[in-house]
Amino acid sequence: MIPKLHYISQGSSSEEQLENIQKACTSGAELVQLRLKNVSEKNFLKVAEAAREITSHFQTRLIINDYYKIAKEVKADGVHLGKTDSCPTIARKHLYSWQIIGGTANTLQDCETLLDKQINYISLGPFRETTTKDKLPPVLGLNGYTAITDVLKTGTPILGVGGITTEDVTAILKTGISGIAVSGDITRDFSKIRTFNQLLNASSTAEQRYTFE
Numbered sequence: 001m002i003p004k005l006h007y008i009s010q011g012s013s014s015e016e017q018l019e020n021i022q023k024a025c026t027s028g029a030e031l032v033q034l035r036l037k038n039v040s041e042k043n044f045l046k047v048a049e050a051a052r053e054i055t056s057h058f059q060t061r062l063i064i065n066d067y068y069k070i071a072k073e074v075k076a077d078g079v080h081l082g083k084t085d086s087c088p089t090i091a092r093k094h095l096y097s098w099q100i101i102g103g104t105a106n107t108l109q110d111c112e113t114l115l116d117k118q119i120n121y122i123s124l125g126p127f128r129e130t131t132t133k134d135k136l137p138p139v140l141g142l143n144g145y146t147a148i149t150d151v152l153k154t155g156t157p158i159l160g161v162g163g164i165t166t167e168d169v170t171a172i173l174k175t176g177i178s179g180i181a182v183s184g185d186i187t188r189d190f191s192k193i194r195t196f197n198q199l200l201n202a203s204s205t206a207e208q209r210y211t212f213e
Protein backbone atom coordinates (compact mmCIF):
# COMPACT_ATOMS: atom_id res chain seq x y z
CA MET A 1 0.00 0.00 0.00
CA ILE A 2 1.23 3.51 -0.82
CA PRO A 3 1.22 5.82 2.26
CA LYS A 4 -1.18 8.75 2.02
CA LEU A 5 1.39 11.33 3.11
CA HIS A 6 4.70 11.80 1.29
CA TYR A 7 7.24 14.21 2.76
CA ILE A 8 9.38 15.70 -0.05
CA SER A 9 12.73 16.63 1.45
CA GLN A 10 14.40 20.00 1.12
CA GLY A 11 17.45 21.74 2.56
CA SER A 12 20.17 24.03 1.30
CA SER A 13 22.96 21.51 1.97
CA SER A 14 23.29 17.73 2.15
CA GLU A 15 23.57 18.01 5.94
CA GLU A 16 20.37 20.06 6.17
CA GLN A 17 18.58 17.58 3.90
CA LEU A 18 19.57 14.70 6.16
CA GLU A 19 18.61 16.62 9.30
CA ASN A 20 15.19 17.30 7.79
CA ILE A 21 14.78 13.65 6.82
CA GLN A 22 15.64 12.61 10.37
CA LYS A 23 13.14 15.14 11.76
CA ALA A 24 10.44 13.83 9.42
CA CYS A 25 11.10 10.27 10.58
CA THR A 26 11.01 11.15 14.26
CA SER A 27 7.79 13.10 13.67
CA GLY A 28 5.99 10.04 12.25
CA ALA A 29 6.47 10.28 8.46
CA GLU A 30 5.66 6.97 6.82
CA LEU A 31 7.36 7.92 3.56
CA VAL A 32 10.10 10.37 2.66
CA GLN A 33 11.12 11.34 -0.85
CA LEU A 34 14.74 12.45 -1.20
CA ARG A 35 14.59 15.46 -3.54
CA LEU A 36 17.98 17.06 -3.91
CA LYS A 37 18.80 19.31 -6.84
CA ASN A 38 22.03 20.80 -8.21
CA VAL A 39 24.40 18.13 -6.91
CA SER A 40 26.44 15.59 -8.85
CA GLU A 41 25.16 12.04 -9.15
CA LYS A 42 28.07 10.94 -6.97
CA ASN A 43 27.02 13.32 -4.18
CA PHE A 44 23.38 12.37 -4.60
CA LEU A 45 24.38 8.73 -4.07
CA LYS A 46 26.20 9.60 -0.83
CA VAL A 47 23.18 11.46 0.53
CA ALA A 48 20.86 8.68 -0.64
CA GLU A 49 22.93 6.10 1.27
CA ALA A 50 22.71 8.19 4.44
CA ALA A 51 18.98 8.77 3.89
CA ARG A 52 18.48 5.01 3.50
CA GLU A 53 20.23 4.40 6.82
CA ILE A 54 18.11 6.98 8.64
CA THR A 55 14.81 5.88 7.11
CA SER A 56 15.52 2.18 7.68
CA HIS A 57 16.14 2.86 11.35
CA PHE A 58 12.63 4.32 11.64
CA GLN A 59 11.03 1.85 9.22
CA THR A 60 10.11 4.83 7.08
CA ARG A 61 9.84 4.26 3.34
CA LEU A 62 12.28 6.05 1.08
CA ILE A 63 11.59 7.22 -2.46
CA ILE A 64 14.43 8.61 -4.57
CA ASN A 65 13.56 11.51 -6.83
CA ASP A 66 14.83 11.39 -10.43
CA TYR A 67 17.58 8.72 -10.18
CA TYR A 68 16.24 5.18 -10.62
CA LYS A 69 19.71 3.60 -10.70
CA ILE A 70 20.49 5.13 -7.31
CA ALA A 71 17.10 3.91 -6.04
CA LYS A 72 18.23 0.40 -6.93
CA GLU A 73 21.73 0.84 -5.56
CA VAL A 74 20.59 1.99 -2.10
CA LYS A 75 17.61 -0.39 -2.06
CA ALA A 76 15.16 2.47 -1.68
CA ASP A 77 11.45 1.62 -1.71
CA GLY A 78 11.09 3.27 -5.08
CA VAL A 79 11.68 6.20 -7.41
CA HIS A 80 9.70 9.26 -8.45
CA LEU A 81 9.94 10.24 -12.13
CA GLY A 82 8.68 13.42 -13.74
CA LYS A 83 7.75 14.09 -17.34
CA THR A 84 11.32 15.01 -18.33
CA ASP A 85 12.96 12.22 -16.30
CA SER A 86 13.61 8.62 -17.42
CA CYS A 87 10.69 6.65 -18.79
CA PRO A 88 8.97 4.52 -16.10
CA THR A 89 9.03 1.50 -18.45
CA ILE A 90 12.83 1.63 -18.66
CA ALA A 91 13.13 2.16 -14.91
CA ARG A 92 10.81 -0.80 -14.27
CA LYS A 93 13.11 -3.11 -16.22
CA HIS A 94 16.09 -2.02 -14.13
CA LEU A 95 14.51 -1.96 -10.66
CA TYR A 96 13.82 -4.82 -8.25
CA SER A 97 10.29 -6.13 -8.67
CA TRP A 98 9.28 -4.85 -5.21
CA GLN A 99 10.34 -1.26 -5.91
CA ILE A 100 7.60 1.26 -6.64
CA ILE A 101 7.51 3.92 -9.34
CA GLY A 102 5.61 7.18 -9.03
CA GLY A 103 5.08 9.67 -11.81
CA THR A 104 4.20 13.36 -12.11
CA ALA A 105 1.09 14.43 -14.02
CA ASN A 106 -0.34 17.86 -14.74
CA THR A 107 -3.19 16.85 -17.04
CA LEU A 108 -5.67 14.04 -17.67
CA GLN A 109 -3.59 12.96 -20.66
CA ASP A 110 -0.46 12.72 -18.45
CA CYS A 111 -2.39 10.52 -16.00
CA GLU A 112 -3.52 8.19 -18.79
CA THR A 113 0.02 7.94 -20.17
CA LEU A 114 1.37 7.05 -16.72
CA LEU A 115 -1.34 4.44 -16.14
CA ASP A 116 -0.39 2.79 -19.46
CA LYS A 117 3.17 2.62 -18.12
CA GLN A 118 1.94 0.83 -14.99
CA ILE A 119 3.27 3.22 -12.42
CA ASN A 120 2.26 2.61 -8.78
CA TYR A 121 1.05 6.12 -7.98
CA ILE A 122 0.43 9.39 -9.76
CA SER A 123 1.29 12.76 -8.28
CA LEU A 124 -1.05 15.34 -9.77
CA GLY A 125 -0.19 19.02 -9.51
CA PRO A 126 0.37 21.74 -8.93
CA PHE A 127 -2.52 22.23 -6.54
CA ARG A 128 -1.47 25.86 -6.07
CA GLU A 129 1.54 28.13 -6.64
CA THR A 130 4.63 27.14 -4.68
CA THR A 131 8.17 28.37 -4.37
CA THR A 132 9.56 24.87 -3.82
CA LYS A 133 9.74 24.13 -7.56
CA ASP A 134 10.46 26.44 -10.51
CA LYS A 135 8.60 26.65 -13.81
CA LEU A 136 5.39 24.98 -12.78
CA PRO A 137 2.49 24.48 -15.20
CA PRO A 138 -0.85 26.20 -14.41
CA VAL A 139 -2.37 25.37 -11.04
CA LEU A 140 -5.19 22.80 -10.95
CA GLY A 141 -6.91 23.69 -7.69
CA LEU A 142 -9.93 21.77 -6.40
CA ASN A 143 -11.84 22.15 -9.68
CA GLY A 144 -8.95 20.78 -11.73
CA TYR A 145 -8.65 17.78 -9.42
CA THR A 146 -12.36 17.02 -9.60
CA ALA A 147 -12.44 17.37 -13.39
CA ILE A 148 -9.60 14.86 -13.78
CA THR A 149 -10.62 12.28 -11.15
CA ASP A 150 -14.23 12.27 -12.43
CA VAL A 151 -13.03 11.02 -15.80
CA LEU A 152 -10.13 8.90 -14.65
CA LYS A 153 -11.59 5.82 -13.07
CA THR A 154 -8.59 4.05 -11.61
CA GLY A 155 -7.57 2.12 -8.51
CA THR A 156 -4.07 3.59 -8.74
CA PRO A 157 -3.52 6.12 -5.92
CA ILE A 158 -3.50 9.76 -7.03
CA LEU A 159 -1.68 12.21 -4.77
CA GLY A 160 -2.09 15.96 -4.76
CA VAL A 161 1.09 18.09 -4.76
CA GLY A 162 2.09 21.76 -4.79
CA GLY A 163 1.59 24.32 -2.05
CA ILE A 164 -0.59 22.03 0.06
CA THR A 165 -1.09 22.89 3.74
CA THR A 166 -3.04 21.18 6.51
CA GLU A 167 -5.98 23.50 5.79
CA ASP A 168 -6.40 22.04 2.30
CA VAL A 169 -6.56 18.34 3.13
CA THR A 170 -10.25 17.85 3.82
CA ALA A 171 -11.33 19.63 0.64
CA ILE A 172 -8.71 17.84 -1.49
CA LEU A 173 -9.87 14.41 -0.27
CA LYS A 174 -13.42 15.25 -1.44
CA THR A 175 -12.17 15.60 -5.04
CA GLY A 176 -11.19 11.94 -5.40
CA ILE A 177 -7.51 12.49 -4.61
CA SER A 178 -6.37 9.85 -2.10
CA GLY A 179 -3.17 11.28 -0.62
CA ILE A 180 -0.79 14.22 -0.71
CA ALA A 181 2.89 15.07 -1.13
CA VAL A 182 4.11 18.02 0.91
CA SER A 183 7.43 19.79 1.28
CA GLY A 184 7.24 23.40 2.50
CA ASP A 185 4.45 23.18 5.06
CA ILE A 186 6.17 20.26 6.80
CA THR A 187 9.73 21.62 6.58
CA ARG A 188 8.55 24.80 8.29
CA ASP A 189 7.06 22.77 11.17
CA PHE A 190 7.59 19.02 11.41
CA SER A 191 4.85 18.67 14.03
CA LYS A 192 2.44 19.19 11.10
CA ILE A 193 3.10 15.57 10.07
CA ARG A 194 0.91 14.40 12.90
CA THR A 195 -1.88 16.77 11.86
CA PHE A 196 -1.60 15.71 8.22
CA ASN A 197 -1.75 12.04 9.26
CA GLN A 198 -4.84 12.65 11.35
CA LEU A 199 -6.57 14.58 8.56
CA LEU A 200 -5.69 11.88 6.04
CA ASN A 201 -6.67 9.18 8.49
CA ALA A 202 -3.27 7.73 7.77
CA SER A 203 -1.58 5.52 10.29
CA SER A 204 1.15 7.25 12.22
CA THR A 205 3.92 4.64 12.49
CA ALA A 206 4.80 5.72 16.01
CA GLU A 207 1.19 5.38 17.17
CA GLN A 208 0.83 1.97 15.53
CA ARG A 209 4.03 0.77 17.10
CA TYR A 210 2.88 1.46 20.62
CA THR A 211 -0.84 0.65 20.59
CA PHE A 212 -0.98 -2.97 19.38
CA GLU A 213 -3.99 -2.15 17.17
Ligand SMILES: Cc1ncc(COP(=O)(O)OP(=O)(O)O)c(N)n1
Binds near residue numbers: 008159
Ligand atom coordinates in the same frame (compact mmCIF):
# COMPACT_ATOMS: atom_id res chain seq x y z
C1 LIG B 1 5.38 13.39 -5.16
C2 LIG B 1 6.02 14.23 -6.20
N1 LIG B 1 5.25 14.83 -7.11
C3 LIG B 1 5.80 15.59 -8.08
C4 LIG B 1 7.16 15.74 -8.14
C5 LIG B 1 7.80 16.54 -9.23
O1 LIG B 1 8.60 15.71 -10.07
P1 LIG B 1 9.26 16.35 -11.38
O2 LIG B 1 8.16 16.85 -12.23
O3 LIG B 1 10.20 15.38 -11.97
O4 LIG B 1 10.09 17.58 -10.81
P2 LIG B 1 11.31 17.53 -9.79
O5 LIG B 1 10.78 17.25 -8.42
O6 LIG B 1 12.27 16.45 -10.21
O7 LIG B 1 11.92 18.88 -9.86
C6 LIG B 1 7.93 15.10 -7.16
N2 LIG B 1 9.27 15.20 -7.12
N3 LIG B 1 7.34 14.35 -6.21
Ligand SMILES: Cc1nc(C(=O)O)sc1CCOP(=O)(O)O
Binds near residue numbers: 127131161163
Ligand atom coordinates in the same frame (compact mmCIF):
# COMPACT_ATOMS: atom_id res chain seq x y z
C1 LIG C 1 8.20 18.93 -6.26
C2 LIG C 1 6.92 19.49 -6.73
N1 LIG C 1 6.30 19.07 -7.88
C3 LIG C 1 5.17 19.73 -8.13
C4 LIG C 1 4.33 19.51 -9.32
O1 LIG C 1 3.26 20.10 -9.41
O2 LIG C 1 4.75 18.72 -10.15
S1 LIG C 1 4.81 20.86 -6.94
C5 LIG C 1 6.21 20.47 -6.09
C6 LIG C 1 6.61 21.15 -4.82
C7 LIG C 1 5.98 20.54 -3.60
O3 LIG C 1 6.43 21.24 -2.49
P1 LIG C 1 5.49 22.22 -1.64
O4 LIG C 1 4.64 21.36 -0.79
O5 LIG C 1 6.50 22.99 -0.81
O6 LIG C 1 4.77 23.11 -2.57
Ligand SMILES: [Mg+2]
Binds near residue numbers: 085
Ligand atom coordinates in the same frame (compact mmCIF):
# COMPACT_ATOMS: atom_id res chain seq x y z
MG1 LIG D 1 12.10 14.86 -11.56
